[in-house]
Amino acid sequence: MSMPPTNRGTSLQLERIAKTFVGGVEAVAPLDLSINEGEFVAMIGPSGCGKSTLLRMIAGLEKPTSGSIQRIGQAGADIAYVFQDAHLLPWRRVLANVALPLELAGVEKQERLERAHRLLEEVGLSGLETRFPAQLSGGQRMRVSLARAMVTSPRLLLLDEPFAALDEITRQQLDEWLRQLWIDSKATVLFVTHSIAEATFLADRAIVFSTRPAKIVTDHDLSAHLPHQRLADLRGTPVFAEQTRVLYQALRTGDGA
Numbered sequence: 741m742s743m744p745p746t747n748r749g750t751s752l753q754l755e756r757i758a759k760t761f762v763g764g765v766e767a768v769a770p771l772d773l774s775i776n777e778g779e780f781v782a783m784i785g786p787s788g789c790g791k792s793t794l795l796r797m798i799a800g801l802e803k804p805t806s807g808s809i810q811r812i813g814q815a816g817a818d819i820a821y822v823f824q825d826a827h828l829l830p831w832r833r834v835l836a837n838v839a840l841p842l843e844l845a846g847v848e849k850q851e852r853l854e855r856a857h858r859l860l861e862e863v864g865l866s867g868l869e870t871r872f873p874a875q876l877s878g879g880q881r882m883r884v885s886l887a888r889a890m891v892t893s894p895r896l897l898l899l900d901e902p903f904a905a906l907d908e909i910t911r912q913q914l915d916e917w918l919r920q921l922w923i924d925s926k927a928t929v930l931f932v933t934h935s936i937a938e939a940t941f942l943a944d945r946a947i948v949f950s951t952r953p954a955k956i957v958t959d960h961d962l963s964a965h966l967p968h969q970r971l972a973d974l975r976g977t978p979v980f981a982e983q984t985r986v987l988y989q990a991l992r993t994g995d996g997a
């Protein structure tokens with residue numbers, strides 16, 4: 741994906757960040773975490789351990805009970821957040837859905853349509869601009885959602901199990917596309933998943949969380965073992981199997997096994 745060269749990733753500094761919900765559910769225990777500019781980080785952990793809560797705090801959608809989050813090189817509008825559901829506006833055509841963030845930012849019509857067209861081309865959806873979301877497959881809707889997230893060239897991309905509801909082949913294709921998009925964009929990406937294989941394929945660094953409240957069990961450097969450019973056939977290699985094994989062990993440890 742082509743991005744302006746000045747568009748760099750964000751770095752994040754989390755210090756003793758914690759969240760206890762009203763009613764007493766402790767979702768995130770005090771944790772420290774540094775994310776470097778331009779990193780692709782996968783966050784893995786059992787269901788209900790506090791991953792979404794952590795991501796929402798980073799996005800500024802949830803207020804921490806204690807601790808602090810520092811974003812460096814980041815203006816608020818440069819964060820994009822993608823959920824498991826595509827969350828498209830059903831009454832808007834595909835093109836108008838993708839152009840929406842630019843519309844809200846006051847970008848002039850000609851430019852926002854051009855940019856939306858370009859993003860749709862990059863996610864492989866050229867020709868579907870005038871469809872409504874209901875006329876698309878689940879995988880296509882997710883591509884539209886990602887195109888919409890990227891249309892403002894965000895420097896921090898937060899993804900919360902975006903492909904979890906898709907079939908395996910579609911998911912793998914989107915993983916390959918996302919990895920390439922990250923290489924081209926140099927944005928900082930935080931990707932929450934409960935799939936070990938997906939985390940291994942996508943990320944340069946994998947953080948494994950324990951059961952609730954989320955604590956860091958392992959912070960593993962995948963980039964030391966896996967290539968920068970990742971193609972589909974990587975999934976069948978011994979080095980890939982070895983890395984998934986490492987993360988699987990960590991997940992079992994965090995699960996009290």
Ligand code: ADP
Pocket residue numbers: 761762763765766767785786787788789790791792793794952
């Ligand atoms: P994950 O994304 O890892 O599956 P979540 O961050 O969604 O986990 O949730 C962590 C815990 O916090 C769960 O026990 C969940 O029920 C609880 N929780 C999440 N949001 C709220 C909320 N708004 N109010 C109360 N409890 C919540």
Ligand code: MG
Pocket residue numbers: 791792793900
């Ligand atoms: Mg979640």
